[in-house]
Amino acid sequence: MxxxxxxxxxxxxxxxxxxxxxxxxxxxxxxxxxxxxxxxxxxxxxxxxxxxxxxxxxxxxxxxxxxxxxxxxxxxxxxxxxxxxxxxxxxxxxxxxxxxxxxxxxxxRLPNVPLEDVPHGKDEADNVEVRRVGEPRVEEEWIKEHFEIGEALGQMDFERAAKLSGARFTVLSGQIARLERALGQFMLDTHTQEHGYTEVNPPVLVRDEALFGTGQLPKFTEDLFKTTEGRWLIPTAEVTLTNLVREEIVDFSDLPLRFTALTPCFRSEAGSAGRDTRGMLRQHQFNKVELVSITAEDKSLKEHERMTECAEAVLKKLELPFRTVVLCTGDMGFGAQKTYDIEVWLPGQKTYREISSCSICGDFQARRMNARYRAAGEKQTRFVHTLNGSGTAVGRALIAVIENYQNEDGSISVPSALRPYMSGVERIGA
The missing domain is CATH 1.10.287 (Helix Hairpins)
Incomplete structure (x- = not known):
């Protein structure tokens, strides 16, 4: 606000x-x-x-x-x-x-004010590439998309998921299910052991106030799922992690606070009719590792760069080609002052697709949550600054691994960074 x-x-x-x-x-x-x-x-x-x-x-x-x-x-x-x-x-x-x-x-209902260095533009076509890491895989004729590979292996089932829940759901099984679990654990370990984030296991059902605090309510009601007794399913753990400091005065010496969580996320995809209807790219339910930082106002810009580097580190360890772009004013999220999107290369689609989004929100969310801190030597309190980022979306990381590590015989090589989480398994076959 x-x-x-x-x-x-x-x-x-x-x-x-x-x-x-x-x-x-x-x-x-x-x-x-x-x-x-x-x-x-x-x-x-x-x-x-x-x-x-x-x-x-x-x-x-x-x-x-x-x-x-x-x-x-x-x-x-x-x-x-x-x-x-x-x-x-x-x-x-x-x-x-x-x-x-x-x-x-x-x-x-007013969106946040973009920072001065954010490029002006209408949509994603006006985003500006900041850097590119890794070389996109050579386009062999036999390259397939993730859903073709997963279905051929018998470990990715969209038809049974549709019988259970309707469109935009997936049933994973066998080693692909294990690979997705391994990705989540790998990300959590990376962020907690190497990047200084504190792991949190938060609720996935929240009250109105929590979603108001991070800006999903009242503007984006149609994008959310609500239970019959009035609670909401979280669209991202940003909601719960950021609201940990709601209505509190944080001790200045404790800043920055850095939280991470692996949770299921739920989105209605109300505005995505007809988009990404095949495969796992746009689901109603998916897992994501979230990063949230709570900082003093003079530290938030530096923290934004740090958070983006932490998200990029996951893709570097997985040896996945990616690029980082800064979003233009017309493509930024409601509560963001500035956003970096990290886009991973998908050889099956022959394009880069978003896998992480890291945003600085200034005191926009803190005002909605009444989250403050008192600087050393000051009587008056100030609003904290909040930041959030995907560290990263587990389902999309799974897609990227499947497509970038696919073999001509239809099998999937397991990235070396994930093998310790797969009991040494190096290849997933039928």
Whole structure:
């Protein structure tokens, strides 16, 4: 959530930020104007309420003075005035709550402001490549996509998954199921043992407040799954890991906090009709290793680069070709100030596909969560800065391993980094 004081003082910048994110200029101007007007109304209303309270308190004292002077007519008149002020204040407080709710709702739907170095653009075509690591595999004629390989091995079943759950689900079995488990364990070990992250095993069911805190609610309700008793299935462990500091004042000496978790994630893919319908690229349920950092405001930019390097390290260990791009303003997520996407090479598709997304959010989420810290020697608290990244998506890493390590006979070689997690298995065959 953006600071209303910043919006009021920098309305032109706020409008420009919305336009950069794809809003029409007239729509952006109207929305910011409405927010500023609501804030002005709120502040004016609070001033009126304060004056009314002051007059009520003064009139109450005057009643006592009139009673002491046995001026009952004045006392009775003042009592009528106090009663009327009481009614007016109650009505005013109700109106205050209405204004606060309206303003909070509008603020909750505004996206974060991109950092100055983020490239301007409309969509993924305007993203900028930062670096490329590894050489994409030579395109042999026999190269297949992951679902062709998995089905031929009898260890990837989409038909049975559809019978159980419908489209966008997969049943893995045998050594491919084990390979996916190995990938998750390998990633957790890498991040905890080499990168200093603390492993967390969080709930996958959360309340409204948690999803509001990280920005999924209220804007992205249709992308989520909700249980019949009101809890939500997490779309990413970013939700639970970031909310660990919700409504807390973190000790400055404990920063940065770095958390990682391997969890199932659930997404409705509401806006993806017709996209990636074959295979495992876009599923309703998938596993992901998440990275979350909680930092002081002057450390977050450096932490963003570090987190991206940690995610890249996984692909380097697996010896998978990838490239890292910085997303343009029109392609960034709702809560991000800046995002690096890491895209792994898929020889079956002959293209790079996203496998990790690392974002710096500034104090955007912290304001929604009321998560703060107190800097050394300061009395006032500050909002923490939050960052999140995939470290990485396990299902997509499985796809990348299958396609990059496939052999002409239909088998899959196991990357050396994963063999300790596979009891030394070097090849997966039928």
């Amino acid at each position: 953006l600071d209303i004081r910043w919006i009021s003082a920098n309305s032109d910048k706020a409008i420009a930020a919305l336009v950069a994110r794809g809003w029409h200029s007239q729509e952006a101007s109207a929305e910011i104007s409405a927010i500023v007007s609501l804030d002005e109304e709120r502040r004016g209303h609070l001033t009126s309420l304060q004056k009314a309270q002051e007059r009520r308190n003064q009139a109450s004292k005057e009643i006592g003075q009139a009673m002491a002077a046995k001026d009952m007519a004045k006392a009775d008149s003042l009592k009528v005035e106090v009663a009327q002020i009481k009614n007016d204040v109650q009505a005013g407080e109700a109106r205050e709550r209405e204004i606060d709710l309206a303003l909070a709702d509008k603020l909750a």
